[in-house]
Amino acid sequence: MSIHGPDGRVATLCLDFDTSKALKGVVDSDAARVGQLLFACGMRFVEDFSPSGGRHLYVPLQDRLDAAEARELVEALALMATSLDPSPHQNITDGCIRVPGSVHKSGGHQTLITPLSEAYDVLRRRNPSRGLVELRSALAPELARKRALKAREAKIVAAHRVGGLPGLPLTGGSESPLRRVARTGLYDTARHKSASEARMAVLNHFSACGWSLQQVQGELTGQFPGLAALYGSAERQGRLLPYEWAKAQAFTSTAASTQKPLPRKRGEKSALINNTSRTLTTGGAEKPSSAGVHQLVNDLENVLYGVLDHRLQARGREGLSLRLLIRGLLGYMRAKETDILDVGCRTLAAAMGKHHVTIARLLPILSAASDGILTKIADARQKAADVYLIQLPDQYQQLARELTWRKGKIHAIRPVFRALGDPAALVYEAIERGRHSPTTAEIVRASGVSRNACSAALAEMETLGMIQRHGRHWKVTALNLTNLAARLGVLDDYQAHIGRNRRERAAWHAYLDRFRDGHVNEIDLYDAERDEYWLPPDAEPAIWFAA
Template sequence: MVPEPVLTSTHALVSVAPRPRPEDAWGLAPLIAGAPSYRLGRWIGQRFQYPRPKNAPKITRSLPRHPAAVMVHGTDGRVSTLCLDFDTSKALKGVVDSDAVRVGRLLSECGVRFVEDFSPSGGRHLYVPLHDRMDAAEARELVEALALMATSLDPSPHQNITDGCIRVPGTAHKSGGHQTLITPLSQAYDILRRRNPASALLELRSALAPELTRKRALKARAAKTVAEQRTGILPALPLNAGSEAPLRKVARTGLYDTARYKGPSEARMAVLNHFSACGWSLQDIENELTGQFPGLAALYGTPQRQARLLPYEWTKAQSLTSNQTLQKRLPRKHRKKSAPINNTSPTLTTGGAGKLSSAGVQQLVNDLENVLYAVLDHRLQARGRQGLSLRLLIRGLLGYMRAKETDVLDVGCRTLAVAMGKHHVTIARLLPVLVAASDGILTKVMDARHKAADVYLIQLPEQYQQLARELAWRKGKIHAIRPVFRALGDATALVYEAIERGRHSPTTADLVRASGVSRNACSAALAEMEALGMVQRQGHAWKTTTVNLRMLAARLGVMDDYLDQISRNRNERAAWHAYLDRFRTPKVEETDLFDLERDEYWIPPDDAAIWHAA
């Protein structure tokens, strides 16, 4: 008989033979469990739980009649199987299936074999047997790293050493039915008997390097927050208070507020309006449906429905948001540079001979880059850690200069802080230092007033003009802090730039001289970037790879901090503008004091009328 494909399974083909009986599938329990015992589940209040019994029953050949779960950890605190629980309580079933397929594909690419089953509620389990028992902390780190790339993955079985448990194939479900084995029984038995060697886990760790780095950073931040709360520096706040936008959470999980949206159609349109207002394209949406936003795809139900409705709904979302953002998103060369003839409104500026052309600005930026690499970088290196920030700040200003095609910048500290990944107070402190250290390249020409920011002029001083002409322009674009380097640090950004924009493939010694960082910092940055797949070593030289830095930043969790900073800046800016509006003197028109259609002039009464009124 011809095998049939199972699209919702990570195993591509299964036999058409009937599913194994629950009693037969239960025979795999001793090979999955971390300890030879299980717990029976029961309702406690409104929750179905697996309480700790006084004497835990041993795993035998007979299938428990009631819902049962085996222990993940052994008495030694180690695990023999990684248990990945994809739960429908965390996301829609479509997201659960998508996450299981994605994680299963990753495991297969790393040479890791696993067993798979599904529950009557739509959840999925993947069991990764280990040849050598693993410490609980190490197993938890791996599972939590996988949870960062799969929204519906519940890491709680590995987060509790004493009570972590999971239902295995064949066990009864609380709502009826049994846990059904997807992997053929003979194949599952072979996988659980042979198990996965340590080399396969090393390959998996290498593939999960961005997620592991992100998880360690989150733990360090949480520990720092707890320490500051204990000392009274910070108020007591919940550590799990996230800053993710509600609509992006809907796109990620597919779960929406039924009190706000009547159904999936309204929730989809709200998400699409959000992405349209943020400047996304239809291609970006389609790429992320199988990436970080599978919940949006699950809201469509079927791929056929998605293919039919997505273009139509995206066009509708664009028409709703284009009126407010069209002029803002148009390139500068397509915008109107003059106002129509109108006697009731002032004419807009049209430019003049004193303004640099677009090509002139680009040439000026290229010349300033030569001066930066040849002179200014070496001067700022002597300032230590502050010099790193100053070097990246001048790069950010040159990047804005190239993007805005002007040598006069009125960029606020908060905008620069978002580009630099730093606090706006730090930017405000660094700007005057950079003006003094730039030797005439950066000059402040106007102070901030009301809602307008400080105005700076960027120019090429006369003493550097000959040097700029003699040096050849470098390839590529100059950047301040690209999102991925928010997690990796300033020194790593400079080392990567030295490799990316170098005139030849540099060695480690060349990178130390070009980047201006210490040998130890350079070696640590290279090791970290090599682990993340950003650079590779060929002989003694270093080269960049084709890795997508934007996708890597998303895997490192940088975009959450980026959106949080933008939201915080928006709120602070709105509060400042509201404060300024309190001191605005409104213009009072004559019509506000007198009504022209009402006769307010009256003749004073005579003396007789006064005495009569008295």
């Protein structure tokens, strides 16, 4: 049946969940999840299944919908459902779907799941337009992500045309094989002979990246339903998952213990182990206590909000990045419980969603503008990063003690703000860490963001459900920002960023190895086929740093 009419409009949204895109278990879970979303939006639908295991959902509409609007909705739904094939709505002239009762190409017929009397009633009393309004509101993150992807592709295409660079890819990189297995359940039989081997490969990688069993179980119904489908049934999953997870942990711990440290040249002395390790003291200084570091961070936050923020606001756009960079350093300082940081620019860049060259340019500027708070004490050498000391200068001691500590944690760029931008991060912080629910004018003053940028950020975050307005005052909601970041596609961007950092580090280490002896350790090897780092999901991560 053709989906589009002669005028190019549609009277029914046709959602095709295909087993060629994911395993049947993923198809069933996707159809159930999308069905629950439609029901929550007050929309009724008709459902059927095919002999191949696929499913169709038909959503009849009272008012015919333009093809572009229908395509946008279906493509947004495809971002949250792996097995959903949006192609029927992507072709105005030839887009079609097999309706209930139709003969299937593999034999058999499309079978109606919805009772016939109920299906007749749904088709006769079609969904009003208010259901589409609710659906668009529920799919706001996916719609924003799709628009951003299209804008990025259009920008790249335009750059290729102007620069004469035909044939270059439009995206930052392809999806890693193990991530695709975890998402769809489909695996390369040349690499994994059975579903059991594919499961163990994914679990080994989760274990190596620091995930816990609870985090893995939580994502089986989230972004990685394919891993659950590889078990075949819930009973088998409950029985095998703890056992296979224990095997994965044993394997990764054994592999880590067999790695040998890099050999040191004779006569060479260094207080640094690698570019992300804690600095070793060289004598005369003791490691500050955990409570002392946390108190120091709290005092530095008071100085940041009372003095440094206002000083950096005068630097315009550069000031936004500097303010977030100092927040990132304080967050890393609290997480690692140390006042001496030797964090590489690429690690900071991945945490903040910026280019490492930008971070390298901003660090000296921040050190000069911090009035003694951030001080460089050692230069980078070989694989070691620059070393910085964070301290509370004498001139700010009294100010830090007089001001009251603020509630909550300090953050740099949390995952979701890689998509929403720096102004939105500061606006959200002003609401989240304010001593009371602020008005728009108070947010402008507290965040140091222009009125127009603040209003735009508030409107966008309200649409995404991150904040809500009560009269003239704004409050944050209980929305999980990590889940929202996944829906906005930020996790894929972070994955690509980490992969790029690994490749660049591997090239740099290979260059350094030219000046060493011929011995090669396992830790020096880089496997281009290995999947990149996956960050474990947290309810509210303080700051993102790669291991």
